Amino acid sequence: MAIFDKKRIPLKMQLFYYQNTFENTFHLDQDESKHLIRVLRKSKGDKVHFTDGNGCLLTCTIIDDNPKKALLRVTERQYSPQSDYYIHLAICPTKNLERMEWMVEKATEIGVDEITFMVSEHSERPNLKMDRLEKKMIAACKQSLKTRFPKLNPIRQMSELVIDKTFDAYQRFIAYVDKENDRHLFDKAETDRAYIILIGPEGDFSQQELQLAFDHHFLPCSLGKSRLRSETAGVIAVHTLQLKNNLKII
Structure with missing residues (x-):
């Protein structure tokens, strides 16, 4: 897993939360799917970013833009090390x-x-x-x-x-x-x-x-x-x- 530099995170990036970052593909629940597809108007082929809250940053591609059960594939995993304090x-x-x-x-x-x-x-x-x-x-x-x-x-x-x-x-x-x-x-x-x-x-x-x-x-x-x-x-x-x-x- 690559280590990423926090200073290079684009400020316009949208970050989502998903716990099971070991999976290569995963479905979002209905609420998250609706928010991603209907509210944010994301569609098939778009890239989105997720974290598990433990330092992992996932770059994902939407492969099914179903607003009730969106499906995403992980294309890159990066890791943020602990800070010195x-x-x-x-x-x-x-x-x-x-x-x-x-x-x-x-x-x-x-x-x-x-x-x-x-x-x-x-x-x-x-x-x-x-x-x-x-x-x-x-x-x-x-x-x-x-x-x-x-x-x-x-x-x-x-x-x-x-x-x-x-x-x-x-x-x-x-x-x-x-x-x-x-x-x-x-x-x-x-x-x-x-x-x-x-x-x-x-x-x-x-x-x-x-x-x-x-x-x-x-x-x-x-x-x-x-x-x-x-x-x-x-x-x-x-x-x-x-x-x-x-x-x-x-």
């Missing part, structure tokens, strides 16, 4: 589902690798529908031409996440509002690392939670002078880590 966002969800959907969508478009929702002392009652969030995430990946989909985790206790040995090799951050916590994430982050950053609820983390994080080597960081909503802070954190690593490339 990894961004894990752990965030306390708000009660408002739409705000969390917006956050997942935008963080995905910018480039997050993993999202974990967590409950802290000051959390509001979470109202999450993981299937809806996953659909938003997939749509955002297709929109932003990403062949690697983020991992979306169910809710965990903040205290449990902080002591998890999985993150021992990560550069660990906790963002919160305090006039003495004025060193920006951009300045503290190293390049080419795996990161986990904790974003608290709108009531922020408790002092006990902050101390627990510090005791487990989480570094305090600022996301700027403004007081942000939780979902805005999550998006800014992901963007900051992306910017830090992409500026290095430039």
Whole structure:
């Protein structure tokens, strides 16, 4: 399987999602077939692109443009390797589902690798529908031409996440509002690392939670002078880590 350069992906390319990329020919279900043939007006012989969300990019040719069961043949497989850094966002969800959907969508478009929702002392009652969030995430990946989909985790206790040995090799951050916590994430982050950053609820983390994080080597960081909503802070954190690593490339 060839390796492709993300920088050479045409911005006008349309990307579709199909899980079983090992097949050489495959049928789309009725909804996807209708969208491809009726809405996008694709026809027999046209080339379209699919991903499995695990780094595989398929170039396919439509061999049967049936709007109820379109048939496609794979003509080329390419593979996107993992990047040199990894961004894990752990965030306390708000009660408002739409705000969390917006956050997942935008963080995905910018480039997050993993999202974990967590409950802290000051959390509001979470109202999450993981299937809806996953659909938003997939749509955002297709929109932003990403062949690697983020991992979306169910809710965990903040205290449990902080002591998890999985993150021992990560550069660990906790963002919160305090006039003495004025060193920006951009300045503290190293390049080419795996990161986990904790974003608290709108009531922020408790002092006990902050101390627990510090005791487990989480570094305090600022996301700027403004007081942000939780979902805005999550998006800014992901963007900051992306910017830090992409500026290095430039």
